[in-house]
Amino acid sequence: MQAKAKIQVNANQVSDDRINPYIFGHFVEDIRDHMDAMLAYPLSDMDFESNDVTYRGLSGSWRPYTNGKSTIYALEPAATYHSGHSQMVRMYSDDEAYAGIRQAIAVKEDQNGYELSLYARASIEIKFLTVQIVDATSGEVLGSTKIEIESHNWKRYASRIKVSRFCEEAEFRLYVPAEHERWKDHVSTGMLWLDHISLLPSDSVGNVRKEVVDMTRDLNAGMMRLAGNYISAYHWQQAIGPVNERPCVINEAWGGWTNKYFGTDEFIQFCRDLHVEPLICVNDGSGTPEEAAEWVEYCNGGLDTPMGKLRAANGHAEPYGVKYWEIGNEVWGPWQVGHCSAEQFADRYVRFAQAMKAIDPEIKLLACGDDKLDWNQILLERAAEHMDYLTLHLYHGYNRFGMNDRTPKEERYKAILSYPEWTRESIRQVRELFNSDSRYTHLKLAITEYNTMYYPNTIRKGLPNEHTLEAAAANAANLNEFIRNSDLVEIGSFSDLVNGWLGGCIRVGDFYADQFRGKSSGRSENSLTIYGSPTYYVMKMYANRDLGYVVQSHTECGSFSVNNLIPTAPKLADLPNLDVVACKNADGDKLTIFMVNRSLEDTVTEVQLNSFVESGTARLLTLTADHADCFNSAHNPGAVVCEAYDIAFHKSQVTCELKASSVYVLEITC
Numbered sequence: 001m002q003a004k005a006k007i008q009v010n011a012n013q014v015s016d017d018r019i020n021p022y023i024f025g026h027f028v029e030d031i032r033d034h035m036d037a038m039l040a041y042p043l044s045d046m047d048f049e050s051n052d053v054t055y056r057g058l059s060g061s062w063r064p065y066t067n068g069k070s071t072i073y074a075l076e077p078a079a080t081y082h083s084g085h086s087q088m089v090r091m092y093s094d095d096e097a098y099a100g101i102r103q104a105i106a107v108k109e110d111q112n113g114y115e116l117s118l119y120a121r122a123s124i125e126i127k128f129l130t131v132q133i134v135d136a137t138s139g140e141v142l143g144s145t146k147i148e149i150e151s152h153n154w155k156r157y158a159s160r161i162k163v164s165r166f167c168e169e170a171e172f173r174l175y176v177p178a179e180h181e182r183w184k185d186h187v188s189t190g191m192l193w194l195d196h197i198s199l200l201p202s203d204s205v206g207n208v209r210k211e212v213v214d215m216t217r218d219l220n221a222g223m224m225r226l227a228g229n230y231i232s233a234y235h236w237q238q239a240i241g242p243v244n245e246r247p248c249v250i251n252e253a254w255g256g257w258t259n260k261y262f263g264t265d266e267f268i269q270f271c272r273d274l275h276v277e278p279l280i281c282v283n284d285g286s287g288t289p290e291e292a293a294e295w296v297e298y299c300n301g302g303l304d305t306p307m308g309k310l311r312a313a314n315g316h317a318e319p320y321g322v323k324y325w326e327i328g329n330e331v332w333g334p335w336q337v338g339h340c341s342a343e344q345f346a347d348r349y350v351r352f353a354q355a356m357k358a359i360d361p362e363i364k365l366l367a368c369g370d371d372k373l374d375w376n377q378i379l380l381e382r383a384a385e386h387m388d389y390l391t392l393h394l395y396h397g398y399n400r401f402g403m404n405d406r407t408p409k410e411e412r413y414k415a416i417l418s419y420p421e422w423t424r425e426s427i428r429q430v431r432e433l434f435n436s437d438s439r440y441t442h443l444k445l446a447i448t449e450y451n452t453m454y455y456p457n458t459i460r461k462g463l464p465n466e467h468t469l470e471a472a473a474a475n476a477a478n479l480n481e482f483i484r485n486s487d488l489v490e491i492g493s494f495s496d497l498v499n500g501w502l503g504g505c506i507r508v509g510d511f512y513a514d515q516f517r518g519k520s521s522g523r524s525e526n527s528l529t530i531y532g533s534p535t536y537y538v539m540k541m542y543a544n545r546d547l548g549y550v551v552q553s554h555t556e557c558g559s560f561s562v563n564n565l566i567p568t569a570p571k572l573a574d575l576p577n578l579d580v581v582a583c584k585n586a587d588g589d590k591l592t593i594f595m596v597n598r599s600l601e602d603t604v605t606e607v608q609l610n611s612f613v614e615s616g617t618a619r620l621l622t623l624t625a626d627h628a629d630c631f632n633s634a635h636n637p638g639a640v641v642c643e644a645y646d647i648a649f650h651k652s653q654v655t656c657e658l659k660a661s662s663v664y665v666l667e668i669t670c
Helices: 034-040 210-219 231-232 264-274 289-300 305-313 343-357 373-386 409-416 419-434 470-484 534-543
Strands: 003-017 026-027 065-066 072-077 085-090 099-107 110-122 128-135 141-148 155-163 167-176 190-198 224-227 279-281 324-327 365-367 389-396 444-452 489-494 506-508 530-532 549-556 578-584 590-597 605-606 614-622 641-650 653-658 663-670
Touching: 003 590, 065 167, 072 099, 085 099, 085 373, 099 128, 099 190, 110 128, 110 141, 128 155, 167 190, 190 373, 210 264, 210 530, 210 578, 224 231, 224 264, 231 305, 231 444, 264 279, 289 305, 289 324, 289 343, 324 343, 343 373, 365 373, 365 444, 365 663, 373 389, 389 419, 389 470, 409 470, 419 444, 419 470, 444 470, 470 489, 470 534, 470 578, 470 614, 470 663, 530 534, 534 614, 534 641, 534 663, 590 605, 590 653, 641 653, 653 663
Parallel strands: 003 605, 026 224, 026 489, 224 279, 279 324, 324 365, 365 389, 389 444, 444 489
Antiparallel strands: 003 549, 065 099, 072 085, 085 190, 099 167, 110 155, 110 190, 128 141, 128 167, 141 155, 506 530, 549 578, 578 590, 590 663, 605 653, 614 641, 614 663
């Protein structure tokens, strides 16, 4: 038998506080494959900075392309005014053949042509280069161009390569062709130097994949956060100005290189393309208050300021007007550059806040909080007057319950779906703290990172649990808690936007990031498949509603309890199977009811509107599948997607069948 439930909505009982669209925000971080997945460049190691242990003298992902046994490769000083290395190719006339470099890539059809850019110099008998994109399996040339070498000195060259069709197993080749006349070996012959080779498809938005921009725009995010562990060792001036003159810098948090192709200007442009508010977290780990203040001035200063002039010199005369700035990313954690005590951070925070506000008094400042009350108490006692928001990071996983992969599956499911109870307790503690002193009552709460985090979360084996329908239901219930507390919670940032650590709500390809460095094995050559996880559809369902204020609602339904071995947990007994929050728009003519069925059984639900409207047609958005473990993949990107239905109703009552572990949005317009 199906379970039954009843939801009573009183649209006349309206809260006083407007729901802030920033609670549906997202988060970008230079972590693992996040930037590689988000940006449109098919080539990697474009600056020849990585070491390769397989092919001596070649950088990173590059491989030799030559028919000559005597071709030599070496890393040498970079192009003039550029940092790092260049790639040298030395060929001999005895080879009687071509020589150059190649790299495995994936490309899509592009009749307007991929934009090719490179720096090169060569010995004077080398007159031109051939650049090709080839199907590595069949040898079919999908596109090509010719680069005329004009100088023995470094020079930038650009061209376009039309690509005839999609190809997952393509190869980029750049080489000195055999059509050259042979030369006799003597000083300075057969030598080619290359630096900063890049390809961009013609439809890229800035340097971001068009598909990522389109999917992100559909999320209607409200706010985009630039932050994460890497930011505590990030110096913003290293990633502004001409991109090829930016240094290649080690990512001290996650290994590899910090992506120099997505700095401040690119991030702001990304936000402008999406029509969202930027939120920037400054480096308070290895950085200084002066450095943070200069970042504010670079973004917001006029042309009469030093950093404003620098921004204009980089092609952006008008100030960006970045209003929201975060100081400190998880500095309470020993993994963070700049880790310190609450007392030390409070003192440091004040110095940063004063320096940044001196540049722009109108900015809003977010201070790094913790879900441990002691940290927040000390921070507020010492610095409350200097902040506008306290931040929390809320990651929910089995480790909170003393569970692991041997715990019965149903128990693990119930634990993950208790996510909003933990969020509720964290918010309750913060609310109690804010109300404890009149000095704190101006503060609001920003939850600048949140997501489900399964246990064990350090090894990816089997299915990607973070991407299941179960995870989407947990994240939806958590959003309900944000909405219920809209008087206090004004900012939310889902972690991450694209790939990254827990995988991102937008997926590019079929790599799954792990807790350590790199990507898991098992690639099936679907690197160009871009799709949304079930949580992507949750975020899209929630953020694109016409929301104004929370209205009173009451739910009668079955309940569940969670077995918990951790004494500090909130009360996890008799939790309602349905997690429900109801909202009315600002005009008062639309009612939106968010319903998450947290149980493992279908539930027939009567929604009573209490005379909001007598009869009509309601719109029901659904996110469901055959079972809680369903997920989208590169092989089946549409397994779990949002669908919409019209439901006729009478006598102010709508009847809905809510499937197990599923998410629903009911809209009624009068």
